[in-house]
Structure formats: C-alpha cells, structure tokens
Amino acid sequence: MKYYTEEHEWVEVEDGVATVGITEYAARELGDITFVELPEKGSEFGQGDVLSVVESVKAASDVFAPVSGKVLSANRILADRPELINESPEEDGWICKLADVDEKELENLLTDAEYGQMVSNLSKD
Amino acid sequence: MLDTPLKTEHLRLRARMVPFAGWTMPVQYPEGIRQEHEHTRTRASVFDTCHMSEFRISGPGAVSGLDRLMARSTEDQLQGSCRYNFLMNERGGVLDDLILYRVGEDESLVVGNAGTRTSDLVWFKESLPGSVRILDETMSTGKIDLQGPLSAEVLKNAGLESDSLPGYFRWKWVTLFGQKALLSRTGYTGELGFEIYIPWARTPEIWTRLLEQPGVLPAGLGARDTLRLEAGLPLYGQDMDANTTPVEAGFEAMVQMDRSFIGREGLLAGPKKFFVGIRLNGRRAARHGMEVYSNEGQPIGQVTSGSFAPSLGYAVAMAYIRDGATRTEGTPVFMNEPNSVLSGQITGLPFYKTGTARMKLP
Numbered sequence: 001m002k003y004y005t006e007e008h009e010w011v012e013v014e015d016g017v018a019t020v021g022i023t024e025y026a027a028r029e030l031g032d033i034t035f036v037e038l039p040e041k042g043s044e045f046g047q048g049d050v051l052s053v054v055e056s057v058k059a060a061s062d063v064f065a066p067v068s069g070k071v072l073s074a075n076r077i078l079a080d081r082p083e084l085i086n087e088s089p090e091e092d093g094w095i096c097k098l099a100d101v102d103e104k105e106l107e108n109l110l111t112d113a114e115y116g117q118m119v120s121n122l123s124k125d
Numbered sequence: 126m127l128d129t130p131l132k133t134e135h136l137r138l139r140a141r142m143v144p145f146a147g148w149t150m151p152v153q154y155p156e157g158i159r160q161e162h163e164h165t166r167t168r169a170s171v172f173d174t175c176h177m178s179e180f181r182i183s184g185p186g187a188v189s190g191l192d193r194l195m196a197r198s199t200e201d202q203l204q205g206s207c208r209y210n211f212l213m214n215e216r217g218g219v220l221d222d223l224i225l226y227r228v229g230e231d232e233s234l235v236v237g238n239a240g241t242r243t244s245d246l247v248w249f250k251e252s253l254p255g256s257v258r259i260l261d262e263t264m265s266t267g268k269i270d271l272q273g274p275l276s277a278e279v280l281k282n283a284g285l286e287s288d289s290l291p292g293y294f295r296w297k298w299v300t301l302f303g304q305k306a307l308l309s310r311t312g313y314t315g316e317l318g319f320e321i322y323i324p325w326a327r328t329p330e331i332w333t334r335l336l337e338q339p340g341v342l343p344a345g346l347g348a349r350d351t352l353r354l355e356a357g358l359p360l361y362g363q364d365m366d367a368n369t370t371p372v373e374a375g376f377e378a379m380v381q382m383d384r385s386f387i388g389r390e391g392l393l394a395g396p397k398k399f400f401v402g403i404r405l406n407g408r409r410a411a412r413h414g415m416e417v418y419s420n421e422g423q424p425i426g427q428v429t430s431g432s433f434a435p436s437l438g439y440a441v442a443m444a445y446i447r448d449g450a451t452r453t454e455g456t457p458v459f460m461n462e463p464n465s466v467l468s469g470q471i472t473g474l475p476f477y478k479t480g481t482a483r484m485k486l487p
Contacts, residue, residue, distance in 0.1 A: 032159040034433035035408040057158045
C-alpha cells in the first residue's frame with residue numbers, strides 16, 4: 001500500500017524495503033524535470049530529512065524522506081533521464097529504495113484517500 | 126494585475142498563468158517548457174508579448190532628444206531600421222534596454238520592458254524637450270512574437286510576399302490577415318523570427334490565425350527564458366540594471382562614445398565587472414544571486430541567470446566577474462560555495478551557436 005506526505009512524496013514498503021518518489025501532482029506542478037540529486041548508497045536519513053533535490057527548468061525543490069532508513073539503491077536512470085519522473089512519477093520514476101525502515105512511521109503519513117482529498121483541495125485554489 | 130488581450134486564448138489553450146512585472150502571463154502550455162523550447166528551435170512558436178511597453182515619441186527634437194538619453198546614437202538610425210539601445214542614468218547605468226524603431230523623420234517607436242514602463246515614461250517626460258510628444262501606447266498596442274526557423278514560411282503561407290519580409294533588425298508595414306501591422310525581424314530566442322505589432326483589439330484574431338498555420342504552436346515565458354539564455358541575451362532586472370553599464374553587460378562595441386549623452390561621464394571610469402557565460406559540468410542549474418568562486422576559493426562574482434539548457438543537455442549560467450579576476454575561456458569556476466558540486470568553466474556567448482536569427486532569406 002502506498003502512503004503520501006503533505007510535501008508530495010510517496011512511499012511503498014514491501015518486504016521491509018521502502019521505495020520513494022514524488023507524486024504525480026508534484027511532477028506536474030514542477031514541470032519538466034531536468035536534474036535529480038540522487039542520495040548515496042548507504043547514507044542514512046530520518047523521517048522528514050532532505051533526501052534528494054529535484055530541479056525543473058524554473059525551480060529546485062527538496063525531496064523529504066517519508067520514512068527513516070538507509071539508502072539501499074538509487075534510480076540511476078534518473079541521472080541521464082530525469083524526465084522519467086514526469087513520464088512515470090509513481091512507478092518507473094522512483095528516486096531511491098530505503099532499508100532499515102520503521103513501518104510504524106507510516107502512521108504519520110497520508111493514505112491514498114487522504115492525499116487525494118488534499119490534492120483536490122489544492123487544485124481548487 | 127494587467128491582462129493582455131490574449132488572456133482568454135491562453136486559458137482556452139490551458140496555459141499556466143503567472144504574475145510577471147504586473148501582468149498575468151502564460152508561463153507554459155500543457156506541452157511544457159522543454160517541448161515549447163524545442164519546437165521554437167526547430168519549427169515556429171508564437172509568444173504573447175503584449176506586456177512589453179511601447180512609447181511613441183515624436184515631434185520637433187524627438188530624435189535628437191532621444192539621442193541624448195541613449196548609449197547608442199538615434200540620429201544616425203535609418204528609417205525602417207530597429208536598433209537595440211540603452212536608456213542611461215547619469216552614472217552610466219542602464220535604466221532600460223529597449224529597441225528603437227525609426228518610424229518617421231521625427232518619430233520613433235520605443236519598445237521597452239514591462240517592469241520599467243512607469244519609470245521610463247517619467248524619465249522621458251522629465252528629460253525630453255517640451256516640443257516632443259510622448260505617448261504611452263502600451264495598452265492599445267498588441268504584440269505577438271513569431272519565432273523559429275519556419276517563421277518566414279509561416280508568414281508566406283499567411284499571404285505575405287517574400288519581398289515584404291524585413292531584413293535582420295529592419296521593420297516594414299505589412300498587411301497580415303487584412304490588418305495593417307508593423308513587422309520587424311527581431312526577437313529574443315536566437316532563431317529567425319519576427320515581432321508583430323497590431324491594434325490591441327485585433328490581437329486575439331491574429332494570434333488565432335497564426336496558430337492555424339502549419340508548424341505553429343504557442344510558447345510561454347518559461348521557454349522564452351531558456352531560449353534567450355541559450356542565446357546569451359540578457360534579461361533586464363536580472364542580468365542588467367541601473368547599477369550595470371552597457372560596457373559591463375558586454376555591449377562595449379555598440380556604445381558610441383564619440384558623442385555627448387547622459388551617462389557618458391559614468392562610463393569613462395571603466396567597467397568594474399564583466400558579463401560572462403559559464404558552462405556547468407552537468408545538468409544541475411546555478412541560480413540568480415549565487416556567488417561565483419575561483420579554483421582557489423576566492424569569491425570573484427555573481428550568477429545573474431541560470432538554467433538547464435534544453436538544446437545543449439547541460440546547465441548554463443550568465444554571471445558578472447569582478448574586474449581583476451581571471452575570466453578567460455576555460456577558467457574553472459565554482460558556484461554557491463568554494464569547491465561545490467556546481468562547477469563549470471567560463472565560456473563565450475552565445476551558448477547555443479547554431480541559432481537561425483541571422484539566416485539569409487531566399
């Protein structure tokens with residue numbers, strides 16, 4: 001099951017490994033993504049720490065760790081093809097995988113329905 | 126916030142609208158900045174530039190009066206020509222960078238930036254002789270930029286004869302879709318292109334007719350910015366301001382010092398900084414306001430514009446390097462902090478060297 005943050009990251013935990021990325025809404029708002037700073041393998045992050053930076057033509061935007069963990073791998077394809085995040089933000093455009101995840105932290109996050117509600121409110125503005 | 130006459134068209138095209146210099150402007154359409162950028166480099170795009178300011182300055186002493194305010198002469202400018210020029214302050218700083226169209230014996234159309242419209246108007250009224258008539262025509266003039274290598278073809282398809290197209294930095298009166306229009310071969314993308322001046326009320330119809338031509342798509346301010354950056358063209362308020370001289374901004378060859386004009390004394394002190402291009406090692410962009418450091422870790426200047434360059438595949442920046450610091454091509458520099466990951470080399474402008482702006486038309 002996928003969980004979301006108010007800062008528009010998504011996380012999906014499977015067999016103790018969390019896959020992290022930015023949401024379709026975030027990718028659309030940022031526009032054409034031109035650079036992704038990939039976290040280094042082995043580095044550790046707490047929940048809410050800055051995990052990555054995503055840049056579009058107009059702006060740079062921090063990506064926060066939705067859960068704490070240790071970087072198992074980063075999506076190397078993004079180094080040459082950052083636009084993959086625009087094409088497939090919540091599947092092929094994942095940013096990194098985290099191990100040593102505390103699944104209890106998922107309780108601090110938004111469910112699919114809650115995030116969907118939040119985005120539809122944002123879109124009304 | 127002001128709206129251009131094309132606001133309804135932009136909303137219909139599902140543009141993302143943003144505030145810019147007091148106007149609500151399209152920053153991008155659903156295709157996105159990269160697609161719009163690429164389309165302009167290879168085909169042709171229309172840009173809403175109705176926010177630019179237009180002043181008609183005419184009457185006895187108009188041309189010589191303007192000459193005194195500008196870093197380049199207006200008196201030796203031929204009718205039918207356009208000239209990029211600099212409105213100067215006493216210290217030699219640039220109050221606005223603009224294009225002067227010589228439209229009559231004693232009449233010029235001055236096209237400036239949106240953000241400087243009020244201050245330009247005040248300055249013209251204060252400093253031009255009383256015999257000169259100054260009309261702010263911004264709110265009655267519609268302006269569409271048609272840019273890209275197919276631009277001339279588009280105008281021919283729209284019914285213009287080849288010989289009615291003006292040469293580079295020239296303008297002509299034409300009839301476009303039944304409307305008399307001032308057409309100049311100028312632009313802000315580095316590509317072959319035209320700027321079209323028409324009455325405000327007729328602008329939506331001409332915009333729509335242009336979009337009906339094969340190969341034409343709309344492009345927003347986002348693509349306009351990446352295109353001009355790759356072409357090495359400064360943006361007023363960002364790369365150039367009242368504390369920057371035209372010489373510092375890289376236009377020394379244009380400034381005509383053998384005449385008297387406001388700001389001439391200020392220029393005699395010589396440049397304190399130099400405008401350069403920086404090619405970054407990678408895709409990550411340096412941004413406006415970042416410090417530039419030498420290889421030895423010394424602060425040597427500041428970034429004024431920066432972005433990923435869609436046509437080049439890496440990031441580029443424009444910056445001012447302080448007088449005395451090494452700024453030869455190939456000099457390694459670091460942005461934001463000494464030895465940072467944002468590294469690059471000083472390089473010549475433009476970054477994108479195969480633009481079609483000066484292309485000869487058959």
